[in-house]
Amino acid sequence: MPEWLAGNVIEFDDGDRKIVTVGGREVVVFRWGDQYHAYENECLHMGGPVGEGLILGKVEAVLGENKELLREEFSDKEIHLVCPWHGWEYDIETGACAGDRRRKLRRYETLEREGHLYVLG
Template sequence: MASFVKVATTGELGPGQTKKVEVDGKTIALFEIGGSYHAIDDTCTHEGGPLSEGEVEGNIVTCPWHGAQFNVTNGEVVRPPAEVSVSYYRSRVNGSDIEVEL
């Protein structure tokens, strides 16, 4: 059964910022986009680039290694060379805690 786990606090992530978090053996990229928080796998499905280090424009993150793009609000591929989406994790704010569902 899935449950929500604290991964950061709202004070750790300002507008437009990204944070890499490790939880339950997973490496997750956490994004603040327009006051909402989104979490996807940090590893690009093309060749494993760190999405948390990619450039974010709107709700699209670009992998810093080969330019694949993913929508941070659902994990879907927007532009190759990646062909497979990354996992998306539901997130919520509980007080000042940012939690993701695992």
């Protein structure tokens, strides 16, 4: 499988991202914690540059005893990538669309070797 150089691993601090070209397609590569994630930079809605969007915790409702809404909080367990065009959200760890988890961003495998990060495609 072809390997596409994304850069040196020291260029990626936690939360950093970079957009690279893989086989003629734009791919966004993230470092999130100790892992790298790579997705095609094309939103499933209308093709927006999803990789350029905000990264936020999933908004979760906190309910009271009678199921009334007390407040909303940002999750620190599920993190979303938010498309800058119309706000569709994707789980940064799986690429799954928050509105329909059967639909996912196209994912690419990554490989760390000798201080370099590659996207396989």
